[in-house]
Amino acid sequence: MGITSVSDYAWGHLSQHATGTVHSVFSSSLNVELDGLLLHLGSSDAPLSCLGANVDAEEMPALVGSAVQGDRAVFRDGVLRIYSRARVSELELSAAPVRCMRVPELAGAFPNDIDAALLREIGVLGLADRTGLPWPDRSRSAVSELARFSAMCRRVLDKGERSCGDAQVEAAERAMYGAVEYLVGRGLGLTPSGDDVLMGFGTALRFLYCGGVSSMAQAFFETVSSVVPGKTTAVSEAYYRAMGEGYANEDYLDLLAVVRAMDEQALPDALARVLELGHTSGADSLLGFGAAFCCLL
Template sequence: MFEKAILFDEALRETLFSTSEWSVQSVFDKSINLQNKKKNELILVCGLDYPKLPHAIYVEKECLQSLIKTTMKNERVKIAGGWVRIGNTQLSLHNSDHYSSVFESESKLNSASVEKLFHYLHQMTDLNGFTFSLSELGYVKDFNSRWELDALKKIVCGNEREQTSGLDYLLGRGKGLTPSGDDMLIGCLAADLFYKRLDSFFEETLNLKLIGEPVRTTTVSIHYLNCALQKKWNEPIHHLIQVLSKDSTENEIEEVIQSIIRIGHTSGLDMLTGFVATIILFDKN
């Protein structure tokens, strides 16, 4: 059966138009994860109801449903010359639309938009994966009251020993396909696009922990943390950076926050927690 992909991440072009062996890493109700032989890279196959994500291929709903029904975990997948063969399905990437997940802002935070952001967040009661709301984020002096925020404070404000300690605490902490601590780290890295204060030691240490033994977190989480280190982000994060780079309206800010909240069960809220806490910490130091 031949199918055509609707859309794919430009970061995948070299992989998709060369030849390599992959396998099915996981099959969910609305998506499939493919994994390369080295088990250090994933490709998400999903429908257009997902936002644009790093390393993703988007297909029609009927195609996705068929793949989910017929695909088995650990099944071999062949990628060659713009075709992805999954079971009996030959998925073509030729003439498909594409987008770029790579994004590195050179802009500065717009103070008026940040003020609107905090005004909106202070009204939120949704609980993140560590069961506290964004409205509880106050001043730096309050960060010691929660282990997760204290760990983030060590990463953002501490020396190398403290940064390592903070990473050890957050990495892999929490439940789910992408644990809450990892999502907070992704938010922290996204906020640093405005500041560029997280140095090479932090990035190298995080990278070593992602490839070290024993494995500290989930395969999917490792993938998205690696994407963040490579400045590859999901579409809602792109939009958040963009609206905070200019004097945006309250509606624009509310819309982008809601789009992030819709990511996963609490993943979006956890990313926002890391993002907002990092802004607070950087602005107070």
């Protein structure tokens, strides 16, 4: 089967020889677990996941049509073989181009013009009505606490921690911790809505502040790594690990490229592409993404 691209994160974490099973199968993608690594196999007409590889769109129906949960999988010598009842599918990952899925870091000044454009475009999307997250006052306040934490990260980066005041920084970090505790694992599905919110937030946070070596922004990733284990699904945990190491999916990398270029005309299409993800995952993750840009204070 033709592989059109492989994530450098997934390729770097694959061992030379690994065995496992098909973890889950969907209409146009599937997940394979290989010695603890979750590998996502998607279609070439969809954004590449940082957790995996894309299969030629014409061949993907045959793969998902034959695979069932629990089918044996073996990775050896650069080739992934899935042993289904109807066929053996061979995917030569080593022959595919490897794409860098690392989140870029913002260089230079905060993009104020694109910030205003994001606020406008995200407002038009009506994300609160599209989210799969239960939306009582606590959910709204959790997202607002993330936005305030991001705003404090920006102040710390601009002025220095002492200029902002230790008490203010500590209060923002406590509120962020509470928001993470509330959101992790909250909702239904293989990636619950609360997890999608946090992953969208973490992707934008790394882009905005980690280029400035913000110790405060790093506190978010440390909080996530301490709170997540055992609190959510295996798929979410895999994405959290990738986020913690600085990786994101192709649709978010494309969105960040638009933001970095301050290309306001391309912004609606980039946001729409993210919004297409899953039933509510796109809307959920954009809630978090917008919070990092302080669009949802």
